[in-house]
Amino acid sequence: MSRKENILQFIKYSFIAASAGIIQALSFTLMEEIFRMPYWISYLTALVLSVLWNFTFNRKYTFKATNDVGHAMMLVFLFYLVFTPLSTWWGHLLDGIGVNNYVILAGTMIINLITEFLYQKYIVFKK
Numbered sequence: 001m002s003r004k005e006n007i008l009q010f011i012k013y014s015f016i017a018a019s020a021g022i023i024q025a026l027s028f029t030l031m032e033e034i035f036r037m038p039y040w041i042s043y044l045t046a047l048v049l050s051v052l053w054n055f056t057f058n059r060k061y062t063f064k065a066t067n068d069v070g071h072a073m074m075l076v077f078l079f080y081l082v083f084t085p086l087s088t089w090w091g092h093l094l095d096g097i098g099v100n101n102y103v104i105l106a107g108t109m110i111i112n113l114i115t116e117f118l119y120q121k122y123i124v125f126k127k
Contacts, residue, residue: 009062013117016057021109024050028105039095040088043105047087051080054116063125075124079116087112 001009024046031042055076059065065072087108094104 009121010117013058013062013120014113016062017054017113017117019057020050020054021113023053024109025105032101039101039104040092042101043088043091043108044084046105047080047084051076058120059125063120065125067125072124076120079119079124083112083115 027049028042028046031037031045032039035042037045055073059069059072091101091104091108095101
């Protein structure tokens with residue numbers, strides 16, 4: 001891919017990830033404000049919903065992948081097998097020292113955007 005194609009691919013990925021981020025933020029807010037769930041439950045529920053959205057649309061529109069869905073989803077599962085406990089752990093720690101939960105969520109979502117894009121581009125949907 002050319003530099004321009006890579007940049008366009010990241011922009012497309014970012015727009016879809018932003019829509020997944022909206023789903024994550026809205027579901028997190030619902031869990032936090034309406035149901036008064038602990039941070040980690042709110043975060044994990046919102047994360048699962050956004051991952052499913054993000055995977056589905058980026059597979060189809062950003063990476064135009066034709067590889068086996070089950071295999072690709074297993075690779076994404078492996079990413080989240082590492083990312084989820086780490087992000088839940090640091091979120092819990094930051095929450096424990098009084099960092100605003102929405103600041104924690106925003107920082108975690110930025111880290112997720114960058115690391116998951118690279119992982120999907122070079123591992124999950126590599127050609």
